[in-house]
Amino acid sequence: MDDWRVPDAAPAPAQARTGPALVFDAASIAYGDVPVLEGVHGVVAPGEAVALIGPNGAGKSTLIKAVLGLVPVVSGEISVLGQPPRQARRDVAYVPQADALDPGFPVTAAQVVLMGRYRRMGWLRRPGREDRRLALEALDAVGLASRASTRFGLLSGGQRQRVLLARAIAQQPRLLLLDEPFNGLDAVSQDALLAAIASLKARGVAVLVSTHDLALAHLACDDVCLLNHHQFAFGPVDETLTPENLRAAYGGHALELRGDRVIVTG
Numbered sequence: 001m002d003d004w005r006v007p008d009a010a011p012a013p014a015q016a017r018t019g020p021a022l023v024f025d026a027a028s029i030a031y032g033d034v035p036v037l038e039g040v041h042g043v044v045a046p047g048e049a050v051a052l053i054g055p056n057g058a059g060k061s062t063l064i065k066a067v068l069g070l071v072p073v074v075s076g077e078i079s080v081l082g083q084p085p086r087q088a089r090r091d092v093a094y095v096p097q098a099d100a101l102d103p104g105f106p107v108t109a110a111q112v113v114l115m116g117r118y119r120r121m122g123w124l125r126r127p128g129r130e131d132r133r134l135a136l137e138a139l140d141a142v143g144l145a146s147r148a149s150t151r152f153g154l155l156s157g158g159q160r161q162r163v164l165l166a167r168a169i170a171q172q173p174r175l176l177l178l179d180e181p182f183n184g185l186d187a188v189s190q191d192a193l194l195a196a197i198a199s200l201k202a203r204g205v206a207v208l209v210s211t212h213d214l215a216l217a218h219l220a221c222d223d224v225c226l227l228n229h230h231q232f233a234f235g236p237v238d239e240t241l242t243p244e245n246l247r248a249a250y251g252g253h254a255l256e257l258r259g260d261r262v263i264v265t266g
């Protein structure tokens with residue numbers, strides 16, 4: 001289990017590129033009788049990244065959970081890789097907010113990443129050579145190949161977050177969901193994350209990322225979905241993150257323009 005030398009590379013499976021990765025069609029989402037989000041419209045194509053932006057409690061995480069099929073769509077529709085959300089799960093990877101995995105869990109970074117292979121290899125099979133190769137390749141993609149044998153709990157918070165991203169990459173998803181991936185990351189981990197997102201997009205993976213970080217949207221995303229219990233705008237980053245749209249979506253929050261960036265200051 002602890003021999004993490006890279007065997008010869010096998011070709012990566014081709015990504016099917018037909019049809020959108022994700023379609024929101026007048027989707028409304030509720031927890032029981034409590035509506036959280038209404039009227040979400042938009043399309044995410046393979047190889048595209050979309051940022052979900054909105055204040056605390058706007059419904060960003062809830063929308064990600066609906067894409068995973070964990071929260072019901074009460075009207076309208078969400079289509080994931082041409083299927084209802086629950087049926088598409090095999091091809092969807094999810095990186096939860098940091099600290100979702102107990103740092104005291106006695107496993108190495110590589111073993112955490114290998115968990116991303118379980119769904120494809122079946123829970124009762126032992127990981128094979130190809131599973132190990134993909135796990136190490138994923139660790140390399142987030143800049144942590146040299147830490148493969150390090151105990152997960154001994155890594156920094158930012159490194160642990162990158163290991164969770166590597167676990168998602170090892171899953172070979174067609175759609176990647178990231179919930180607040182920049183929270184608490186240092187500059188090195190932020191750069192590694194941006195590089196990994198760019199590389200996934202280049203391979204045709206669609207990305208949906210919930211964030212408070214407008215810089216992340218500018219650097220990594222093609223489109224933005226601006227939310228606060230309903231959708232305020234969905235479109236190209238520069239056209240959508242306007243002061244007017246942000247003021248509308250953020251209500252009473254204070255905004256500041258710095259150069260070409262809009263910063264939420266309160």
Ligand SMILES: Nc1ncnc2c1ncn2[C@@H]1O[C@H](COP(=O)(O)OP(=O)(O)OP(=O)(O)O)[C@@H](O)[C@H]1O
Pocket residue numbers: 031034036054055056057058059060061062063210
């Ligand atoms: N399991 C739940 N049951 C009922 N209501 C919930 C549940 N989870 C979240 N909510 C409510 O749904 C609304 C949206 O929450 P959500 O976590 O999706 O917002 P968010 O935009 O991700 O916020 P943040 O930026 O703070 O993470 C909030 O009012 C929240 O209280």
